Structures are given as C-alpha cells and as structure tokens.
Amino acid sequence: MKVSLISDLHANIFALRTVLNDLNKEGVERILVAGDIVGYYYWPREVVDILMSDGRFQCVRGNHENILQQVLSDEDVALHYRRKYGSGYEACRSQLTDAQIDWLISLPEEIRVDIGGMQFHVGHGALGSSDEYIYPDAPLDKLLSNYSDAEYTAFGHTHYPFLHTHKGRYLLNPGSVGQPRDVGGLASYIVISSENRVVRFKRKLFDTELVIRAARQNDPELGYLAAIMSR
Numbered sequence: 001m002k003v004s005l006i007s008d009l010h011a012n013i014f015a016l017r018t019v020l021n022d023l024n025k026e027g028v029e030r031i032l033v034a035g036d037i038v039g040y041y042y043w044p045r046e047v048v049d050i051l052m053s054d055g056r057f058q059c060v061r062g063n064h065e066n067i068l069q070q071v072l073s074d075e076d077v078a079l080h081y082r083r084k085y086g087s088g089y090e091a092c093r094s095q096l097t098d099a100q101i102d103w104l105i106s107l108p109e110e111i112r113v114d115i116g117g118m119q120f121h122v123g124h125g126a127l128g129s130s131d132e133y134i135y136p137d138a139p140l141d142k143l144l145s146n147y148s149d150a151e152y153t154a155f156g157h158t159h160y161p162f163l164h165t166h167k168g169r170y171l172l173n174p175g176s177v178g179q180p181r182d183v184g185g186l187a188s189y190i191v192i193s194s195e196n197r198v199v200r201f202k203r204k205l206f207d208t209e210l211v212i213r214a215a216r217q218n219d220p221e222l223g224y225l226a227a228i229m230s231r
Contacts, residue, residue: 005152161175
C-alpha cells in the first residue's frame with residue numbers, strides 16, 4: 001500500500017491537480033493532509049471539493065483554517081488578516097458553502113492513524129500546536145522533543161521539506177503543495193510504501209502563470225504572493 005503525505009495546499013488548485021494526477025499514477029491509496037488547505041490563494045471551493053469528495057483524503061486543521069474561523073466572526077480580524085495575507089479569506093467567504101466551511105473548521109488539529117501496519121501522527125506545526133514552526137535547521141533537542149510515539153510524525157507549516165530519523169522513527173515535513181518556499185513552482189510531497197517503508201520526497205512542476213496573474217490582480221500590494229512562485 002502507498003500512502004502520501006501532503007501539506008499547505010493554500011487554495012492553489014493548479015498545484016493540487018498536478019500532485020493528485022501523479023498520486024493517481026502512483027496508485028496511492030491514502031492521502032494524509034497536514035493542514036492549511038486554504039489561505040493565500042483564490043480557489044478554495046475547487047480544492048475543498050476534491051478533498052471532501054475523495055475518500056482517500058484524511059485532513060487536519062492548520063493555522064489558516066483557524067484564522068478563517070476568526071475572520072468569519074470578526075470584521076476587525078478579517079481586515080487585519082486581509083492586510084497580512086491577502087484576499088484568500090475573502091475568496092473563502094464568497095465561494096465556500098456553509099457545509100464546506102463547517103467541514104474545514106471542524107477538522108481535528110491532530111490525528112493518529114494506522115495504515116498498512118504503519119502508524120502516523122499528523123498535525124500542522126509542532127506537537128500540540130498548529131502555529132509553532134519546526135524548520136530543517138532546528139536544534140536537535142527541539143527535533144527530538146517533537147517525536148510522537150508513532151512510527152511517523154508528520155507536520156507542515158514551514159513549507160520546507162525535511163526528514164529526521166531517531167531510533168527507528170521518523171519526523172517528516174512533506175513541504176508545501178500550494179506555496180513551496182524553497183523552489184517556487186515545484187509542489188513538494190511524500191510517498192511511502194508499506195511494503196518496504198521507503199520514504200520518497202517528490203517534486204512536481206505546476207503551472208504558476210495563472211497563480212501569479214491572479215495574485216497580481218487580487219493582491220498587488222502583497223508582491224510576495226506572486227514573487228514566491230519564482231523563488
């Protein structure tokens with residue numbers, strides 16, 4: 001059985017479709033999503049449609065789902081995050097159905113699942129936090145303190161992929177599908193086979209042109225939303 005770990009989709013339908021096409025070719029049977037399904041970009045409805053309609057997906061809530069919940073209930077908060085992150089939350093408010101919003105904000109912050117004899121603990125940030133970063137150059141004591149008791153502890157949030165191993169267990173960040181921050185336009189994700197326990201990091205080039213064009217049109221004052229696609 002093949003399992004994929006993905007994270008930080010950020011409402012980028014073009015990147016998600018590219019990755020999903022590859023996972024279909026791979027014959028991946030389960031897809032674990034480490035949060036930040038929405039935020040930044042402009043196609044939340046299409047992204048959520050895919051995740052809700054495909055039974056292979058199992059998702060946790062990221063900090064951007066938490067922000068969406070705040071934005072929906074407080075206009076001052078909405079304005080703050082509009083200035084900080086752009087109009088992605090406005091896209092959520094205008095596009096998502098009530099059922100889709102309820103699904104997003106009701107996602108658990110962490111899950112523990114057993115797939116093909118492999119145990120996964122999936123969150124978004126550090127253990128017990130959806131908003132604490134663990135970067136690849138984190139001190140060793142911080143890495144070791146963020147191992148769960150599962151074979152694979154997976155998280156996202158930083159948009160930088162990495163792997164650390166300790167005493168037969170793995171700490172994994174698949175990087176970002178929708179807004180990779182190491183190499184722009186190269187969606188990053190992981191595929192693991194239960195047969196041999198091989199962890200493969202994969203990268204797929206997605207079409208950034210429409211993302212860049214939309215970012216420049218919708219959020220011209222936040223140039224990084226476009227620029228990061230060419231980093």
